[in-house]
Amino acid sequence: MSEKITGGCLCGKVTFEVNNSFTRFYFCHCQQCQKITGSAHAANLFTTPDAIKWISGQRLTKQYDDPDRDFTVVFCSECGSGLPFVTKTSKTLIVPAGSLNEDPNIHPNDNIFWAERATWYDEGTNANQCAGFPS
Structure with a gap:
């Protein structure tokens, strides 16, 4: 497993490197x-x-802090892809798993806020699995 892995947005304008030493992985x-x-x-x-370590495009990131709830989202202002951000308490860096180019050092630990899951989620996990678009 690599000590550092890379990531970025869909359009490729924002890129970063992160230590592959994650402590938690939540859905x-x-x-x-x-x-x-x-x-x-x-x-x-x-x-x-x-x-x-931000490699390129950090100036293209946009941050939204919800004024009423304790959550933040950071995304590329060009393509909208979710990107890493430091929590409001400044104690944790949260990295969207889909923004990584390589596999992280850990597998998902927990499905959190399970009671709020989408009503169609459970059925969706049983849907057909296709390598591409269905024929």
Whole structure:
């Protein structure tokens, strides 16, 4: 397993390197993460704030801090891809797993906020699995 792995956004304008020493990996099913991702859940890795080195495009990142709830989202202002961010407490760096180019050092630990999961999620896990678009 590599000590450092790379990541970035879909358009490639924002890139980073992060220490591959994640301590937690959660699938978060809360309603906020459903809205942030446009999907059933977020897949977030947790590590220390100093674990990241921005390589390019950091000026293209945009941050949204919800004024009423304790959550943040950072994304590329060009393509909208989710990107790493430091929590409001400044104690944790959260890295969206889908932003990584290589596999992290850990597998998912927990499905959190399970009671808030999308009503269609359970059925979706039983849907056909296709290598590409269905024929």
